[in-house]
Amino acid sequence: MKTLMGYLAGLLFGLGLAIGGMTDPARVIGFLDIAGDWDPTLIFVFGGAVVTTFIGYRLVWKRGTPWLGSRFALPTRRDLDARLLGGAALFGIGWGLSGYCPGPAVASIADLSVPLTAMLVAMAGGWWLARRV
Amino acid sequence: MDMMTSLQGLIGGVLIGLSAVWLMAALGRIAGISGILSGLLWERPDGDSAWRLTFLLGLISGPLLLMLTGGGLGNVADSPGEVIGAPVGGVGTMLVAGLLVGLGTGLGSGCTSGHGVCGMARLSLRSLVATLIFVAMAMATVYVMQHIVEGAQ
Numbered sequence: 001m002k003t004l005m006g007y008l009a010g011l012l013f014g015l016g017l018a019i020g021g022m023t024d025p026a027r028v029i030g031f032l033d034i035a036g037d038w039d040p041t042l043i044f045v046f047g048g049a050v051v052t053t054f055i056g057y058r059l060v061w062k063r064g065t066p067w068l069g070s071r072f073a074l075p076t077r078r079d080l081d082a083r084l085l086g087g088a089a090l091f092g093i094g095w096g097l098s099g100y101c102p103g104p105a106v107a108s109i110a111d112l113s114v115p116l117t118a119m120l121v122a123m124a125g126g127w128w129l130a131r132r133v
Numbered sequence: 134m135d136m137m138t139s140l141q142g143l144i145g146g147v148l149i150g151l152s153a154v155w156l157m158a159a160l161g162r163i164a165g166i167s168g169i170l171s172g173l174l175w176e177r178p179d180g181d182s183a184w185r186l187t188f189l190l191g192l193i194s195g196p197l198l199l200m201l202t203g204g205g206l207g208n209v210a211d212s213p214g215e216v217i218g219a220p221v222g223g224v225g226t227m228l229v230a231g232l233l234v235g236l237g238t239g240l241g242s243g244c245t246s247g248h249g250v251c252g253m254a255r256l257s258l259r260s261l262v263a264t265l266i267f268v269a270m271a272m273a274t275v276y277v278m279q280h281i282v283e284g285a286q
Contacts, residue, residue: 005159006184007191012152013164013246014195020145021138023196024218032268032275041142046249048146049153053254056154066161073161074255075242080262087241088248088263092270094233097278099221101245102238103166105231106189110197111217118224119231126235127171133240 002068014107020045023108025099032096087130153251160184165247166192167238237267 021027021041030039066072095101098119100108105119153164162169173185199216220227238244241263243252248267252260 002160002184003187005155007187009152009156009159009164010188010191010193011195011198012148012155012191013166013188014192015198016145016148016150016152016195017192018145018196018199018216019148020142022145023216025221026218029221029275029279032271033279034272035276035280041138044139044142045146045149048143049149049250050146050253052147052150053153053250056150057157057254060154060158063158066157067159069161071161072157073163075163075252075257075259077259080259083240084242084259084263085266087237087239088266089237089270090233091237091241091244092267093274094230094235094237095245095267096271096274097222097226098230098234100230100234101166102170102234103192103244103246105234106166106170107192107196108217109193110200113220115220115222115224115227119220119227119234122228122231123235124171124174126232126237127167127239128175128235129232130171130236130239131175 005068013103016045016049017104017107020048022104025104028099028101028104029096032099149246149250150254153246153254156188163247163251165243165251167235167244168242168247171235171239241267 017023022045027039027041030037031042033039060066061072091101098105100119102123105116105123108116109120156162156164169185169188173182173189196216222230234244238247241248243260243263245264245267248257248260248263253264
């Protein structure tokens with residue numbers, strides 16, 4: 001049952017990314033290019049996602065426990081440390097270079113190309129490295 | 134501004150939000166792509182691998198489903214009807230970008246989904262700061278690449 005729930009969540013996420021245009025790196029870079037021909041689409045994707053999640057989370061948390069688990073697994077840290085700030089900065093540079101954050105990069109596998117393969121392999125390597133520094 | 138594009142962006146965003154809410158309601162988990170996938174790849178099996186794997190399959194099958202239905206709902210700027218756009222850089226650029234995205238989201242404990250969507254919706258200060266930093270750095274990077282590097286060539 002957990003596997004089915006996971007699949008449905010992934011499917012909704014993948015549909016949302018594709019319908020919102022986020023599986024087109026040129027469109028994402030169009031949003032990031034504020035000095036160029038700015039494309040505001042990502043604001044609508046982001047706004048729709050955050051507002052939906054904000055409302056939905058509060059309805060879900062009222063139940064006390066998830067359907068298939070004993071507790072909600074929520075991050076508890078509040079501190080702003082160097083790993084968070086430095087990591088976010090490195091990620092931002094990679095996102096700006098490619099137009100891919102992890103979701104759209106993986107969701108684009110159905111149209112796999114050599115550059116995208118390079119991105120995915122290097123991303124997996126980066127995750128491995130991050131667990132060792 | 135193109136109304137249709139904005140509307141599609143909004144619909145896409147609501148679907149992403151519903152996915153995050155669904156994962157929280159069903160499994161009690163944050164829908165952070167970098168965390169779900171890096172965990173699947175590099176963590177010891179802890180009973181979480183199966184749903185992470187099916188989440189990954191769902192993520193890939195979302196765009197695939199749109200492509201199979203003709204891509205009419207797909208929202209790709211330069212090539213109408215195509216759901217997945219082509220990478221903007223060559224292999225070298227993508228290797229560097231991939232390494233930075235993997236290392237950065239690994240060290241920073243999240244990406245656009247985990248910090249940007251789920252964290253912002255939880256009103257987390259860490260996520261708000263992380264999101265402001267990675268959006269600002271991405272905008273600065275695009276500025277350098279599009280208006281300084283490109284202009285110099």
